[in-house]
Every structure is written in structure tokens, then in C-alpha cells.
Amino acid sequence: MDRRGFLLGGACSLAASPLITPVALAAAPWDRRLVVIILRGAMDGLDALRPLGDPDFAALRRDMAPDALGLDGYWALHPSFAPLEPLWQAGEFGAVHAVSTPYRDKRSHFDGQDILEAGLPDLTRGGLRDGWLNRVLQLQTGLEAEIAFAVGREDLLVLSGDAPISRWSPEAKLRLSPQARLLLDRVYHDDPLFQQTSFEAMQIVESLAEAEAMAEQTEEMMGADPMMAQARGRGEHRQLAEFAATRLRGDTRIASFSLGGWDTHVRQQNTFARAADDLADTILTLRAGLGEVWAQTAVVCVTEFGRTAAQNGNLGTDHGTGGAMLFFGGALRGGRVVADWPGLAEADLYDRRDLMPTRDVRAHLAWIIAGITGLPRAGLERAVFPGLQMGEDPGLLA
Numbered sequence: 430m431d432r433r434g435f436l437l438g439g440a441c442s443l444a445a446s447p448l449i450t451p452v453a454l455a456a457a458p459w460d461r462r463l464v465v466i467i468l469r470g471a472m473d474g475l476d477a478l479r480p481l482g483d484p485d486f487a488a489l490r491r492d493m494a495p496d497a498l499g500l501d502g503y504w505a506l507h508p509s510f511a512p513l514e515p516l517w518q519a520g521e522f523g524a525v526h527a528v529s530t531p532y533r534d535k536r537s538h539f540d541g542q543d544i545l546e547a548g549l550p551d552l553t554r555g556g557l558r559d560g561w562l563n564r565v566l567q568l569q570t571g572l573e574a575e576i577a578f579a580v581g582r583e584d585l586l587v588l589s590g591d592a593p594i595s596r597w598s599p600e601a602k603l604r605l606s607p608q609a610r611l612l613l614d615r616v617y618h619d620d621p622l623f624q625q626t627s628f629e630a631m632q633i634v635e636s637l638a639e640a641e642a643m644a645e646q647t648e649e650m651m652g653a654d655p656m657m658a659q660a661r662g663r664g665e666h667r668q669l670a671e672f673a674a675t676r677l678r679g680d681t682r683i684a685s686f687s688l689g690g691w692d693t694h695v696r697q698q699n700t701f702a703r704a705a706d707d708l709a710d711t712i713l714t715l716r717a718g719l720g721e722v723w724a725q726t727a728v729v730c731v732t733e734f735g736r737t738a739a740q741n742g743n744l745g746t747d748h749g750t751g752g753a754m755l756f757f758g759g760a761l762r763g764g765r766v767v768a769d770w771p772g773l774a775e776a777d778l779y780d781r782r783d784l785m786p787t788r789d790v791r792a793h794l795a796w797i798i799a800g801i802t803g804l805p806r807a808g809l810e811r812a813v814f815p816g817l818q819m820g821e822d823p824g825l826l827a
Contacts (some may be wrong), residue, residue, distance in 0.1 A: 451598040452669050455566055456671055457682035461725045461760050461795035461801045464673060464684045464715065465562060465587060468708070468732040469542065470691030473746050474753025475738065475784060476701050478766055479505045481738045493697055493746075504766050509705035512659030513712055516757060521723075522712075523763030525754040525793050525823070527604035527771055529786035531816075538692070542732030546586035548791060550816040559590025561794070562685060564813045566592035568804055588685050599668045647675045647718040653718035660710045669710045674718025677726065679794040691732060693790075699747040712757050713808045724759035727797055727826075731790060737782050738773055751784030754793060760801070762827045792819045800826035 443820075479494055480486050482503030498503035498514055506514060516522035531550040532541050540552060550560025559567075566572055572592060588594050651657050651671070666688055673684040673729070688711065689706035708730065716723050735752025756763065771777050771785040779785045795809040795817060810817050 432485065433726055436827075438475060440583070449488075451585065451596050452673055452684060452686045453585045453594055454597050454673065454678040454681045454685075455562075455572065455588065455594040455683045457566065457569060457572060457802070458654070459682060459802055461727065462675070462677045462682055462684075462719075462722060462758075463797070464726065464728040464758075466708075466711070466730045467542070467546065467585070467685070467687035468704075468729065468730055469538075469687050469689040470693075470704075470732070471538065471541070471734050471736055471748055472691040472704070472730075472732040472752060473693055473697065473701060473736040474524075474526060474751070475736070476746075477506070477507050477510070477705070477755065478526055478698065478753050479771070480526075480773070481505045483770075483773050485775075491740070492744055493740050507701065507705055509702045510709055512656070512709045513757075515656065516712070516716070517764055520762060520764040520827075521759055522715075522755075522757050523761065523825075524766045525788075525790070525825075526766050526768035527751050527784055527787045528754055528790040528793065529751050530557050530790055532734060534724070534780075536734060537620065538733060538748075538749075543586065545731060545733050548587075548794075548814045559631050560587035561624065561791075562588045562683060563590030563592050563594065563815050565798055565802060565804065566590075566594070566683070568812060569802070585685055585687065586681070597672060599672075601666060605783045613708050617645075620739075643675045643679070647671055647678075650720050651714065651717040654713075656713055657717050659712050659812065661706050662710060664707065664710075666707045666711045667714050670714035671718055674715050678722050693736065693745040693746060694741070694745040697740075700745070703825050708755075715757075720778050726758040726783065727801060728757040729794065729797065730755040731794070735784050738778055738784055739782070749783035751786040756797075760827055761825050767825070770818060788820070789817060791817050791827040793823055793825060795819050796822050797825055 436448060441453055476494065479497050479499060480503065496508045498508060498511055499505045500517065506517070513522050530544050532544045543552060543557055546560045547557050567590060669686045673686065677684055688704070688707055690700065690707065693700045712728065719726055731754050732752060734748060736746035736749040743748055769787040771787050775781050777785060791814045795814055796819060798804060798813065799806065799809060806819055810819060
């Protein structure tokens with residue numbers, strides 16, 4: 430096999446590896462950390478944070494919400510979030526309710542997720558070349574990606590774009606022996622086409638080795654955290670959170686990944702519980718793995734749209750409009766639900782079927798970014814979230 434075949438064979442092996450949702454990270458010059466978790470499938474905000482104080486809620490969900498963790502006499506948590514209740518009491522877990530992107534009426538997962546991650550008001554302008562988190566980085570100068578490569582067939586649109594970032598997925602376990610490094614150096618030493626690529630590849634491997642060493646420290650921190658006793662599993666979601674926490678303790682300032690399982694058309698009580706269990710595990714892992722850095726971290730969980738206010742005939746809910754954004758971390762002021770609550774009477778619902786959105790979720794994201802990065806309002810409204818009017822500061826930053 431010649432040198433070109435050797436390289437192409439390695440690249441094809443990587444491209445053919447099983448799909449695991451990638452984590453994308455980026456280093457930045459500010460101290461606070463931002464983690465954006467995309468909840469794919471349309472999380473039901475009315476199940477996550479239940480408005481038990483609304484007189485119309487019980488009739489809409491009469492067979493779906495028998496248990497809840499009361500918070501303040503009006504709002505209650507889904508029982509699967511019980512491990513996170515101490516964070517609520519500590520002001521490190523909160524929610525923004527009755528929000529959505531500008532997406533309306535068609536209720537397609539694909540379009541809804543594209544609009545959410547692109548940060549655009551709609552899809553009519555062909556603006557899917559980058560995501561809003563990448564545009565945040567594009568407004569900064571002198572940023573460098575921590576690891577300059579991507580593994581996995583799926584790209585997160587929210588962090589894709591011209592600004593340099595790094596990508597990783599759980600099966601990114603590239604190792605080179607000293608003999609292999611020497612062989613690569615000799616084979617490509619006099620080849621101007623491949624010499625620099627070979628050098629960069631070896632740097633990648635060295636970075637991964639360093640990351641694995643840091644991951645051992647993260648696992649020790651997780652083992653020493655008493656809240657981790659509430660974690661229910663060791664699935665991929667825990668791997669994503671553990672790796673993100675490992676990097677965020679270093680130079681990385683932004684991380685993003687996705688969690689699926691939120692499409693709850695049938696027997697929502699079971700499906701939602703599984704997805705909520707994974708999210709609770711993810712947050713506990715991030716908190717334990719970040720250690721002292723948790724106090725400087727903002728974690729936001731956003732979804733493409735909400736779900737219908739009323740249950741359907743299959744004890745589930747269908748695609749809706751208004752929903753909730755969940756947030757965590759010591760950098761945010763939790764222990765509350767931020768909402769201009771529209772009510773759940775039929776006349777108050779959007780299209781007489783969905784929770785009415787009373788604010789653009791992008792405004793809350795923009796205010797968090799402004800507080801973390803110092804970016805001006807004009808840049809956020811024009812470049813990061815085109816067409817957005819941020820409105821009044823909701824005061825989410827601690």
C-alpha cells in the first residue's frame with residue numbers, strides 16, 4: 430500500500446466507526462464556562478416543570494402526572510429529577526418557562542432543531558452554514574481550537590462554522606507507539622503534501638493521551654462526590670458529560686452535546702422518565718467532574734419546541750410550541766421558574782392546543798452569553814441571533 434492509500438485507509442476507518450453523538454468544545458479568554466445541551470425530540474416543559482397551581486393543568490394531564498416534587502406551591506418537578514432537587518434548593522437549578530424559538534406551526538423535528546441550533550428566526554434565508562455558538566466565537570479574536578479534528582458522522586450545527594473548535598466522541602481512542610511515530614516521521618519527512626498533516630495527527634494523539642490522564646482525575650472527583658450516588662447508569666450520556674467536564678476544567682470554555690429520547694407520543698410517563706433520568710445523570714456528572722469550576726459554569730438545556738398542553742389518546746403528547754429551558758450551575762441564579770405565564774385555559778393556548786410562548790428563548794440565551802463573554806447587545810442581536818430583540822434582562826446570571 431502506498432502512502433496515499435495508507436492515509437485514506439485510516440481516514441475511512443474513522444469515518445466508518447459507529448455513530449456516537451460528538452461533543453464539541455472551544456477554548457475562549459473568559460473565565461466562566463458555558464455548556465449547551467440540545468434535548469432532541471422536543472422535551473415536554475409542562476412535564477419537566479409542572480404548573481400545579483394553574484387551575485387548568487390537572488384536567489389537561491389527568492392520567493399522566495400522578496406524582497411530582499413540590500417546589501413552591503405552584504411549580505413541581507418531574508419525579509425523575511429528584512436527584513437534582515438539592516441543586517434547586519441551592520440555587521443551582523432553575524427553569525425558564527413558556528418560551529420557544531420563532532418556529533411555528535409545522536412542528537417538524539428537523540426544521541425545529543435546525544432553527545434552534547442556527548439561532549435564526551426561520552429557514553427562508555438559507556443561513557444554515559453555521560450555528561449561534563460558533564458565531565459567538567467568530568466575534569472574538571485570537572481563539573484557537575483545543576483539538577483540531579472531528580470524529581463521527583454527525584456534526585452539531587450549533588457549534589459548526591468558521592471559528593476553530595474541536596470535536597470528540599467516546600470511541601476517539603487513537604494511540605501511536607513510539608515506533609509508529611518514528612515510522613510516520615520517516616515516511617513523510619520529505620513529502621510536502623503529508624508532512625504537516627502527519628505532524629498534526631501526532632499532536633492530536635498526544636492531546637488525546639493528555640485528555641485521558643485528566644479523565645482519571647475526573648473519575649476520582651466523581652467517586653468522591655456524594656451526590657453521584659444518585660446517578661442511575663453508566664451510559665453514553667455520562668461519558669459525554671465526563672469528557673466535557675474534564676476539558677472545561679482546563680482551557681475550554683464552551684462545550685455542547687445532545688441528548689435524545691424526548692419524543693413522547695406514547696406512554697409518556699415511561700419515555701419521559703428514561704430521558705429525564707439520563708439528563709439528571711448528566712448534570713450530576715458535570716457537577717462532580719467540574720469540581721470548583723462548577724461555581725463558574727452555566728449549563729443550559731434547550732429543545733426544538735414544546736408539546737401539546739393536553740394528553741393524547743396514547744397517554745402521551747404531540748408536537749407543540751411553547752416549552753421550557755432548564756438551566757444549572759453556580760454561574761446562574763436558580764431555585765426559581767422565570768416565566769411570563771400565559772395560563773392553560775383553552776383561550777390562552779397557542780392555536781388552542783399548545784402552551785403559548787411569551788418570550789423568545791434566544792433572548793435568554795443572549796443575556797447569558799452577554800454576561801459570560803462581555804459581547805455587546807448589538808453584536809448578539811445582529812450577528813449571533815439575527816432578528817432578535819433581547820428585551821429586558823431576566824437576570825439569570827449570578
